[in-house]
Amino acid sequence: MTELLVPHPRFITLEGGEGAGKSTALAAVREALQSSGYEVVRTREPGGTPLAEKIRGLLLENRPSAGGSEALVPETELLLMFAARAQHVREVIRPALQRGAYVVCDRFTDSSYAYQGAGRGLDQSWIEDLERRAVGLRPGLTLLLDLDVRQGRARTRGRDLWPDRIESEQDDFFERVRECFRLRAAADPGRFRLIDATRPAAVVASEVGAVVSEWLRHAG
Numbered sequence: 654m655t656e657l658l659v660p661h662p663r664f665i666t667l668e669g670g671e672g673a674g675k676s677t678a679l680a681a682v683r684e685a686l687q688s689s690g691y692e693v694v695r696t697r698e699p700g701g702t703p704l705a706e707k708i709r710g711l712l713l714e715n716r717p718s719a720g721g722s723e724a725l726v727p728e729t730e731l732l733l734m735f736a737a738r739a740q741h742v743r744e745v746i747r748p749a750l751q752r753g754a755y756v757v758c759d760r761f762t763d764s765s766y767a768y769q770g771a772g773r774g775l776d777q778s779w780i781e782d783l784e785r786r787a788v789g790l791r792p793g794l795t796l797l798l799d800l801d802v803r804q805g806r807a808r809t810r811g812r813d814l815w816p817d818r819i820e821s822e823q824d825d826f827f828e829r830v831r832e833c834f835r836l837r838a839a840a841d842p843g844r845f846r847l848i849d850a851t852r853p854a855a856v857v858a859s860e861v862g863a864v865v866s867e868w869l870r871h872a873g
């Protein structure tokens with residue numbers, strides 16, 4: 654049976670390109686929610702359950718020993734992302750929402766549209782179908798941290814000695830990813846908030862906190 658896509662007001666996601674500062678901003682989201690007295694479940698994708706974290710390892714592993722000389726083809730990459738997501742939604746996200754918690758997730762299905770859809774060139778309608786059938790849930794609020802591709806990559810280069818398999822893609826791949834995120838945000842202003850992530854971390858965190866407080870006034 655095809656599931657309906659239901660946006661949930663207590664489900665908040667952070668999206669953006671590499672090094673946009675999502676992990677850093679997530680702390681500001683959590684702080685804003687906890688200071689209002691809510692239980693917060695912080696999680697990430699791909700991953701978030703023991704099985705989904707194993708799938709994350711398959712997806713991001715960059716050493717040739719992971720699959721010998723066998724490269725992960727785009728279709729496998731997409732299906733593994735959704736395999737991990739289905740598990741994560743069923744085991745962690747839905748139960749937390751059902752008991753009244755807020756769930757804050759570092760990346761979700763928008764990343765599949767951006768990376769596997771725009772980046773790898775896979776058919777968007779296939780992703781839509783997987784989203785309806787295997788996920789059936791959308792965030793109520795998505796913070797898109799937007800940043801020039803080179804600036805983001807310079808940040809992660811300074812941090813990562815060994816880039817993962819997806820981080821090792823070329824700039825044009827990440828330009829398509831960024832463009833897709835921006836188009837999705839423009840098409841759905843009720844859900845997305847575009848955050849200028851070029852500014853210092855403290856300034857970004859303060860805006861993120863303000864956006865979440867505003868969201869709580871409306872949704873809480």
Ligand code: T5A
Pocket residue numbers: 669670671672673674675676677678698699713734759760761762763764765766768769808809812819820850851852853854855857
């Ligand atoms: N993916 C994921 C898909 O392809 N499809 C999908 O469906 C999903 C769910 C995940 C990979 O999987 C892909 C996307 C990714 O390639 P990951 O390691 O979780 O892998 O990768 P990212 O989510 O990109 O995580 P990063 O850590 O690389 O980026 P963040 O979280 O955006 O950045 P953050 O906060 O760790 O910051 C990066 C560095 O910049 C500094 C931080 O201190 C840190 O060193 N920084 C700033 N510096 C200056 N100014 C600021 N404002 C800063 N904010 C942070």
